[in-house]
Amino acid sequence: MTDQEIAFMGKMTAGMTHEIKNVLATIKESSGLMQDFLKLCQDGAFPYGEKFAQILAGIQGQVARGVEISTRLNRFAHSMDEPVISADLNEIIDQVVFLNQRQARLKQTELRGVPSEKDVRIETDPFRLQLVLAASIHYLLARSSPKDLIIIRPRPTEAGAAVNLQIATGEEIPETMEAPQPELPAELAEIKNILDQLQAQIRPAKAGGKEGLVLVLEKTR
Numbered sequence: 151m152t153d154q155e156i157a158f159m160g161k162m163t164a165g166m167t168h169e170i171k172n173v174l175a176t177i178k179e180s181s182g183l184m185q186d187f188l189k190l191c192q193d194g195a196f197p198y199g200e201k202f203a204q205i206l207a208g209i210q211g212q213v214a215r216g217v218e219i220s221t222r223l224n225r226f227a228h229s230m231d232e233p234v235i236s237a238d239l240n241e242i243i244d245q246v247v248f249l250n251q252r253q254a255r256l257k258q259t260e261l262r263g264v265p266s267e268k269d270v271r272i273e274t275d276p277f278r279l280q281l282v283l284a285a286s287i288h289y290l291l292a293r294s295s296p297k298d299l300i301i302i303r304p305r306p307t308e309a310g311a312a313v314n315l316q317i318a319t320g321e322e323i324p325e326t327m328e329a330p331q332p333e334l335p336a337e338l339a340e341i342k343n344i345l346d347q348l349q350a351q352i353r354p355a356k357a358g359g360k361e362g363l364v365l366v367l368e369k370t371r
Contacts, residue, residue: 160230
């Protein structure tokens with residue numbers, strides 16, 4: 151997919167997410183008015199008042215969830231605006247973790263980003279980087295067991311940055327990973343051209359005997 155095609159897809163998606171948020175805002179306002187009307191009713195004047203209040207509270211909760219999802223989708227769409235930007239790696243990982251939570255839930259696995267204490271910025275293509283991170287997450291999910299934990303942790307390097315992705319059991323999370331192997335896993339061969347465009351490498355590694363990956367990024371694409 152060319153940069154022009156990616157930008158077009160992002161523009162269309164961003165526009166639709168704004169429309170979705172407008173719909174959610176109308177539902178929120180209408181359910182809020184219904185809650186206000188219920189409060190005006192005297193006790194016992196409306197036999198199903200308590201039940202309706204519970205339903206409206208549920209609607210408000212789902213609206214809030216929908217707003218969060220559409221906001222994240224809008225942010226993802228805008229990652230297609232420019233082919234190269236100065237990106238905060240902590241923010242990108244937080245976004246990718248959110249967008250892939252459903253796949254993790256289906257595997258009964260927890261997906262967690264651990265932000266770097268230091269600012270980690272890198273000149274990169276944010277859309278293609280998210281694609282690579284999502285592919286890496288799916289690779290580890292296929293090798294995880296129920297109740298496992300997948301940790302994604304960025305760190306600065308002299309050349310740019312790296313991201314450790316590892317499977318952990320329980321809350322004991324190894325801080326370091328064993329020396330990564332040079333070969334790209336065969337299951338990730340389909341993203342080799344994208345890695346080349348990012349000037350990035352993915353290397354299999356292990357942490358505490360569990361499977362992991364190291365994504366190595368240069369300063370520029």
